[in-house]
Amino acid sequence: MDSSTLDLSKVDPPQWRVLVHGSVYGPYTRGQMQAFIRERRIVEETKVACGDGGAFVLAREHEDLATAFAGLRATTSEAESEPSNYLIIARLASTGEMQMMSVLNRLGKFAEVMPGVWALRSTVRQARVRERIQAALGVADQVMIANATSGRLAWLNLGPEADVHIRNVWDAKIA
Numbered sequence: 273m274d275s276s277t278l279d280l281s282k283v284d285p286p287q288w289r290v291l292v293h294g295s296v297y298g299p300y301t302r303g304q305m306q307a308f309i310r311e312r313r314i315v316e317e318t319k320v321a322c323g324d325g326g327a328f329v330l331a332r333e334h335e336d337l338a339t340a341f342a343g344l345r346a347t348t349s350e351a352e353s354e355p356s357n358y359l360i361i362a363r364l365a366s367t368g369e370m371q372m373m374s375v376l377n378r379l380g381k382f383a384e385v386m387p388g389v390w391a392l393r394s395t396v397r398q399a400r401v402r403e404r405i406q407a408a409l410g411v412a413d414q415v416m417i418a419n420a421t422s423g424r425l426a427w428l429n430l431g432p433e434a435d436v437h438i439r440n441v442w443d444a445k446i447a
Contacts (some may be wrong), residue, residue, distance in 0.1 A: 284301040284302050284303050285301065286298070286299035286300055286301045286304075287299055287301075287322055287323050287324075288300045288301070288302065288304070288305045288320060288321070288322055289320065289321045289322075289326075289328075290305075290308075290314065290318060290319070290320050291318075291319040291320070291321070291328045292318070293411040294411075297432055302336055302337075305320070305336075305337060305340075306337070306340045309331070309337065309340040309341060309344060310340070310344065311399065311426065312344075312399035312400075312402055312403055312426075313426075314331055314337075315331070315403070316330065316331055316332035316341055317330055317331070317332070318330070318331045319331070320334060320337070322334060322336070354395065355380075355393055355394065355395050355421075356393070356394060356395075356397075356398070356419050356420075356421040356422065357391065357392070357393055357419070357420040357421050358391070358392040358393075358394065358398070358401060358417055358418065358419055358420065359389070359390075359391060359392075359417075359418045359420055360376070360389070360390045360391075360392055360405070360415065360416070360417050360418075361388060361389050361415065361416045361418075362388050362389075362390075362413065362414065362415045362416075363388060363413065363414045363415075364388065364413050365410065365412035365413055365414075366409075366410025366411070366412045366413055371408045372390075372405070372408065373390075374408075375404055375405055375407075375408045376390055376392055378404070379392060379394045379396050379401055379404060380392055380393050380394030380395065380396065381393045381394075398417060398419045398422070398424055398426055399426070401417060401426075402417055402426045402428065405417070405428065406428050409428060409429065411429065412429075413428070413429060414427075414428065414429045414430055415427060415428040415429065416430070425438065425442050
């Protein structure tokens with residue numbers, strides 16, 4: 273490496289780990305962690321650790337992440353948004369379909385268009401839709417939430433490999 277080249281791994285090293293349902297993911301950079309907070313993939317109650325061998329504690333207890341949560345709280349306090357159309361695709365291994373439909377019913381108007389696929393019209397923002405569905409899920413349940421209005425995508429319990437593949441495809445430039 274050229275001595276004049278900035279080594280980003282020294283500026284923002286991947287040292288953060290996330291504990292979800294007994295599985296540890298990472299390491300991630302602080303920038304990645306802040307993006308996960310904005311996407312609500314990490315919430316204040318998520319267990320995270322910084323550095324090798326660091327103890328897992330609630331994300332809100334890490335000073336480095338506190339500003340991201342503060343900014344998110346300010347954004348979240350705004351009124352609900354204009355209606356959006358969502359397409360929700362789920363493979364429900366442990367959560368009953370009735371539980372999912374109960375959550376969707378509280379979010380807005382919905383229809384099951386085929387087994388495991390729902391169309392939802394809601395004024396609830398995508399991050400909140402994701403949070404509410406996640407609260408009803410089991411660890412084996414997998415969900416993708418596509419906001420057809422904005423073109424944004426969210427997912428739950430798909431694993432780190434799927435996460436990388438989705439991010440590489442969703443906003444990819446087509447030659």
